[in-house]
Amino acid sequence: MKIRIRKLLWPDTCPFCGKVNQKGVCLACAEKLEGLLVREPRCLKCGKPVRYKEQEYCYDCAHSCHDYDRGAALWLHREPVSTSVYRFKYHNQRFYAQAYAAQIAAQYGALIRKWNPQVIIPVPLHKRRRRKRGYNQAELLAEEAGRILKIPVAKGLVERVRYTVPQKKLDSKKRRQNLKRVFVVRASSIRLRSVLIMDDIYTTGATIDSLARVLKAAGVQKVYFLTISIGQGY
Ligand SMILES: [Zn+2]
Ligand SMILES: [Zn+2]
Numbered sequence: 001m002k003i004r005i006r007k008l009l010w011p012d013t014c015p016f017c018g019k020v021n022q023k024g025v026c027l028a029c030a031e032k033l034e035g036l037l038v039r040e041p042r043c044l045k046c047g048k049p050v051r052y053k054e055q056e057y058c059y060d061c062a063h064s065c066h067d068y069d070r071g072a073a074l075w076l077h078r079e080p081v082s083t084s085v086y087r088f089k090y091h092n093q094r095f096y097a098q099a100y101a102a103q104i105a106a107q108y109g110a111l112i113r114k115w116n117p118q119v120i121i122p123v124p125l126h127k128r129r130r131r132k133r134g135y136n137q138a139e140l141l142a143e144e145a146g147r148i149l150k151i152p153v154a155k156g157l158v159e160r161v162r163y164t165v166p167q168k169k170l171d172s173k174k175r176r177q178n179l180k181r182v183f184v185v186r187a188s189s190i191r192l193r194s195v196l197i198m199d200d201i202y203t204t205g206a207t208i209d210s211l212a213r214v215l216k217a218a219g220v221q222k223v224y225f226l227t228i229s230i231g232q233g234y
Contacts, residue, residue, distance in 0.1 A: 073230030101144030
């Protein structure tokens with residue numbers, strides 16, 4: 001019912017340029033998105049594009065350790081993806097989750113099935129921030145992807161217990177410090193073999209690492225991630 005009301009009041013718009021378009025993503029944006037898809041060769045750890053086929057890891061992953069096992073992102077974090085994700089996150093454009101999840105399933109369905117996660121875990125927001133924003137964008141994405149891929153979403157499993165300053169204001173080292181003891185697993189023991197973390201953007205991996213750390217300490221064996229976009233950096 002909600003959806004029908006929305007459709008009556010507002011025409012459908014392209015989640016990338018914001019122009020009215022009945023079929024969701026417009027042709028011009030679809031073409032640009034095709035060029036932004038993260039393709040091979042990719043970093044074997046974070047999934048970022050690398051320059052040469054022989055290169056196993058990106059610069060970041062070759063020089064640091066991650067707590068997660070492996071991950072992938074759909075698009076490079078450039079226009080029109082960056083503006084779209086920004087509106088999805090801060091301007092209540094919740095329905096963008098459908099377009100992102102459909103693309104994630106089309107592009108990475110086979111890989112996700114190979115990883116075989118028992119649940120999808122959206123990166124939780126602190127309840128104060130969630131109340132202010134009204135929703136958790138990672139959760140919307142996880143729910144849409146879970147529906148398409150038929151994987152349950154574990155929402156209350158991990159809680160963000162510390163209110164932190166936004167990561168984008170910090171450098172890489174400060175990001176890691178900012179995320180210490182931020183997440184807590186809300187179960188005494190979880191016997192999960194494999195989980196998939198979902199978030200909007202992968203930048204340095206500090207958030208995913210922090211979450212992966214508590215999940216592994218709680219007994220999860222394999223932690224994978226998928227994000228809508230990823231920064232580039234060889
Ligand atoms: Zn468009
Ligand atoms: Zn990497």
